[in-house]
Amino acid sequence: MIAADQIKSAILAMGKRKGLNSPFPLSDVAKELDPVNWEELMEPVNLVAEVLIMQGYIKKEGDFIALMVGKEKYP
Numbered sequence: 854m855i856a857a858d859q860i861k862s863a864i865l866a867m868g869k870r871k872g873l874n875s876p877f878p879l880s881d882v883a884k885e886l887d888p889v890n891w892e893e894l895m896e897p898v899n900l901v902a903e904v905l906i907m908q909g910y911i912k913k914e915g916d917f918i919a920l921m922v923g924k925e926k927y928p
Contacts, residue, residue, distance in 0.1 A: 855886055855894060860901040868911060868920035876917035 863882050871877050883891040883898045902918055905911045911918045 855897070857897065857901050859886065860894075860898055861905065864898070864902060864905060864918070865910065865920070868918075871919075873920050876914045876919040878917055 860882070863886055864879075867877060867882055867885065868875075879898050879902055880891065880895065883894040886898075887894055902911065902913075906913055906918075909921055912921055
């Protein structure tokens with residue numbers, strides 16, 4: 854089982870690699886964490902993403918997410 858902190862770190866790390874305001878699908882995060890069982894991870898990945906959206910670290914653009922401008926320092 855993958856912890857919420859691991860998912861959060863993976864989302865923010867992928868966002869940093871892609872760059873600010875560069876959208877990417879959450880399925881890419883799940884596939885990076887577990888290439889074989891990534892579909893089973895989609896629910897927890899979506900839940901962690903919703904929390905990050907509420908905290909202002911990422912934004913949702915349709916089916917994609919992107920890091921927010923001005924959030925260079927992450928928890």
